[in-house]
Amino acid sequence: MSLALSTILYEWRRYFGAVIALAVAGLLVLAMTGMFMGMARSFTATIEHSPAQIMILPPQADGIMGDTGQARRIIPQIYQHPDVVEVQPMVMNWAFWSNFPKDGQPSKGDGVRVVVVDPVKGAVTLPLDFSDDTVEALKEPFAVVIDRTSLGKLGVKVGDKAKMNGMTVTVAGVVDGYPNMFNTQVFTSYQTAKLIYVYNEGPKVGPLLVKLRDPTRAKQVAAELNVIGGGTFKAWTREQLSKSSQIGMLKEGGIAVILGFMAFVGVFIGIVITWQTLQGAIMANIKEFASLRALGVSMGSLRMIIMELSIWVGVAGLLLTGGLVAGVAALAKMGGVPMDFPLFVDIPVAIGLMIIAILSGMFSLGVLKKSQPADLLR
Incomplete structure (x- = not known):
């Protein structure tokens, strides 16, 4: 076991504040993102649970929320593909x-x-x-x-x-x-x-659901349908449309501003508090670092110990973030609030938290200058 890891485990109380700061920063960003992603997921749930392998939308639509309707007359074009079994409007x-x-x-x-x-x-x-x-x-x-x-x-x-x-x-x-x-x-x-006046067979339809003979050829058939359409419609696989709809919702002006602000606040809180807490913990162990210098350990090796400490703080912060987010998601589910945490959001947040931890460690390296062996004689 390395010195840095044993230090974290033995004196965890000193470093727990830094771990909490990272976890709160991650929770702040993921909770807000998860709520908006859950809203988008609630709109796409019907599509994700559909037996259709391909969805047809207008060419300018970048997701289910951007569908403005399309002409019913394109349905015979879709049947031109030999793999198409059924086409129905959603x-x-x-x-x-x-x-x-x-x-x-x-x-x-x-x-x-x-x-x-x-x-x-x-x-x-x-x-x-x-x-x-x-x-x-x-x-x-x-x-x-x-x-x-x-x-x-x-x-x-x-x-x-x-x-x-x-x-x-x-x-x-x-x-x-x-x-x-x-x-x-x-x-x-x-x-x-029809009885409650919410359906009529007009000339315009919403997304078209397409069922295939061989579901494993969905991507290939979607590309071939786009060629057949000649730009009059765009064919999506179910997975592509779901992901694009979620990303499209994140790009909405108001949502993007809110998430950007939350991310900035989270990063600021994470760096400042983690840095100050980590620096305080190192200062509390400054005599131990001075002892290592007296034993001939180089300053470079001590810096590597500090950086490893910060990495372990980051790992602990990620684990605590996961636990907190799971708790929030469980409470949201009990309250009927949809939340979703796709990997294309989770992975950047996890990388961001590790970067915050590493930067906090770098900012704390200056404390080592106070680890003078002569101070042990005082």
């Missing part, structure tokens, strides 16, 4: 929801996003995680299904009646994995969607 619309309050229950009204599915197993519009009971429930006229975490927000429970666009509907079941802290998603069948 129908999403808006409706006003209101509950029927019972004794002592508050009246709740809200705008909801209606997602229309075909309640037939294997249908390209039906999410893969819908159970047989859920599919059967959706076949009933005026039946709707919502995420379990949205029951309290909408003021209903399974079996209750509610109103959508003035029409009475029944909450026939619940699903898991589709939480949304802003726009609650309500699933209906095509039949029910």
Whole structure:
């Protein structure tokens, strides 16, 4: 075991402040990013759980949130590819929801996003995680299904009646994995969607869901469909669209400013507090460093010990950050707040925390100048 690691383990209380500072900096950035990523993930959950391997969007769209609709007449073009089995539009619309309050229950009204599915197993519009009971429930006229975490927000429970666009509907079941802290998603069948006036077969459609004979050829078929389209649409694989939608949400002006500010504050707090704490801990051990110099250990070797100390502080900070983020995510899940931590966010944050720890160690090297062997005689 190295001297630096044994020092960290034996005198962990002196270095714990630096570890806490790093963990708080990481938590600040990851919690904010995770919340916004969770919001984006809640919009793409229906796509990620779809049996479709390819999604068709307008050529200018860079994600599901940027879809402004496209002409229905492009559907026959997509069928020109021999690997395409089924093409259906993903129908999403808006409706006003209101509950029927019972004794002592508050009246709740809200705008909801209606997602229309075909309640037939294997249908390209039906999410893969819908159970047989859920599919059967959706076949009933005026039946709707919502995420379990949205029951309290909408003021209903399974079996209750509610109103959508003035029409009475029944909450026939619940699903898991589709939480949304802003726009609650309500699933209906095509039949029910027509009855509550949220679906019509107009000339424009939303994203197109494409099912393939061989799902393993999704990337190749998407590229070939883009050639067939000649710029009239853009084909995405399910994974590409999900990732692009999440990144696109991060690029939104207000969100980018907020996350940038949080990152700046986190880095500032991390560097200053970690540096000061690490420097104080080294000062407390200055006699030990002076003893090492008296034994002939070079200044370069002592600097390497300091740098290794800072690296171990960074590693401990990463572990504590992981634990804190897991705790926050668990609390958020209990409260129905969607959070997501994709690797393209986690990895840069982890690298950033290690850089903060290393920089703090570099800033603390000046303390070694006070480790004079002569001071041991005082």
